[in-house]
Amino acid sequence: MSLIAGRVRSVTAGLAPAGLIAAIAMLMIALAAIWPSLFAPGDPLAISPADAFSPPAWGHPFGTDESGRDIFTRIVHGTAPSVGIGLAATAIGIGAGLVLGFASGLGPRMLDAALGRIIEVLFALPTLVMALLLVAVMGPGSDAAVLAIGAATAPGYARILRARVRGVARSDYVAYARLEGTPVWQVFRRHIAPNALWPLVGVATLGIGQAIVWVSALSFLGFGALPPSPEWGAMLNAGRVYISTAWWMTIFPGAAIVVTATALTVLGRRLAAREGA
Template identity: 65%
Template structure:
């Protein structure tokens, strides 16, 4: 008598569904998304441990090596003080990208308060917050940042605060619309009619379906914040010399565009690559939805 052989068990239906979702998510991420993720990892490494990529002092002066073109010794040449441009670009990631991350964190923190208050609060509060957001959103982000820096004064801390507050209205507007849409959805209404408590509805339905799209927008926003911080540095309102910051390096290199073009190419490429990588990564994350 032959025994009936059962097929091997490969896990519960929920586990198999999660595996299928993971494979689909990885496929939708795309090659460009993985390349962008690799670039972002290198940028994070430059922020956390820049000496691993470019050992040396970014502010070390060598007057005899001033304005040397790119070579094996100095891949991006040297500046007017003989400082290695490659080392300054790598170490400048901490100022430029770090400031962009800090500014985005401030903007998101303000947006979370305003967005959830407007989306889940009483109607009068939603109206007041919406009017405030619209007034601030009417100002271009860089103009609002310039206004805040003019009030507080130039400096790295002022740039972080200015760009953070200037980006908050855009995040708040997106979050408010998303929160109201999720809170009025059918599954949240059904959960409320079934007697599910407010905090459980918020933690299980509202927050997950609201914050994931915000993560995608924030990833795109970090690249924009880096560009705006560099813009403030280029105008002399960001990091003060001799700090290695990409915008300030561009400002210093504009005087030598015709004689030492490499002074602007290094920080310019760093800003461009950072903004493009974060934009591509944000769009790749937008194609991936959580299970």
């Protein structure tokens, strides 16, 4: 695993301007998730009917919603659940992808053929459509949305890992290690796992941003977190009714999703580019 850590450190060194901006944005987002009161000390659920539908102003920089809740405070306090849901969904997808990918890439030919066909069929289904089918069965809610997005993204991770594992397992250095009598588990730990897992670092970074968008989409459709939760997708769902009269209720939560996903995409592409170099 030291190989992966070393490569990540090499990526963070000498970031291009776009990568530096993305890294700063992600640092701010991480601070908002860990310590939201640093930016917005107020209560995201506190209502003030007298201030309902107030447009952006000095006292409420992002305006207020139909109950007079400050949208800036809600977006800041919604960072942790919104980003956390994306992280959890990605972790589930990668975990399932690791099991399927390693089992298919290193298992017997019959197992590889069976899992390979299953992975290809599931990968052919659009992620959001598959997630909608799963969440429709499990019912609405944040937990169901996380499981649905995680399960829907697993075939993509498994497909990448399977191809990488098969290539690494057939490499010369793995063959030499086996000829020298190195135990199988040491060959896996020293050679196969680090070299097969590294490409997933960049893909997973991209996947977190995509998962945040997809989970927010489920919440927007009413299948994820529900109002009055400050989760960004739920805020979009609540604001869509008033988009013609209170545009700020939709624009600012949507901008938070776009900025987070864009920053993660830039960093993920940077990692992928370093791997390809």
